[in-house]
Amino acid sequence: MGLMPQEGASDAGMSRVPSVMPGRGHHGAVIAILSSVTESLPPCPECSSEYTYELGALLVCPECAHEWEAAPAEETPESVVKDAVGNVLTDGDTVIVTKNLKVKGNPTPIKVGTKVRNIRLVDGADGHNIDCKVDGFGSMQLKSSVVKKA
Numbered sequence: 001m002g003l004m005p006q007e008g009a010s011d012a013g014m015s016r017v018p019s020v021m022p023g024r025g026h027h028g029a030v031i032a033i034l035s036s037v038t039e040s041l042p043p044c045p046e047c048s049s050e051y052t053y054e055l056g057a058l059l060v061c062p063e064c065a066h067e068w069e070a071a072p073a074e075e076t077p078e079s080v081v082k083d084a085v086g087n088v089l090t091d092g093d094t095v096i097v098t099k100n101l102k103v104k105g106n107p108t109p110i111k112v113g114t115k116v117r118n119i120r121l122v123d124g125a126d127g128h129n130i131d132c133k134v135d136g137f138g139s140m141q142l143k144s145s146v147v148k149k150a
Helices: 026-036
Strands: 052-056 058-059 067-070 093-099 130-134 138-142 147-149
Touching: none
Parallel strands: none
Antiparallel strands: 052 058, 058 067, 093 147, 130 138
């Protein structure tokens, strides 16, 4: 920072007034600060300025004063549910049980080869991502790793 004389002051009475960086002016200093802050923000859609900043839920361009909503974060794609063999399952599919499954409160297991119709995919607890009705056992949730698409 240089020293600049105040008006009416002699050379001997230099005061400490900060000078502006040569050739940049105050506007250039602000833009230099903004550029380090806005590296991850998108440019302005109106004037393509890279000096955008956040103001609450909005993004603002200091050069053209355009305000717009920030694009939502990348939406997570729906999880794909695959059966024991790797086939993609969808709601309404018919599947076949590939292992004997013990059922709490029932003395007989669900046997290998049992067909389960009209499944519904859900986000269940402990990986139980298929909601269905099994003949003779009623409504329950199964893991996709113990069934294959029919």
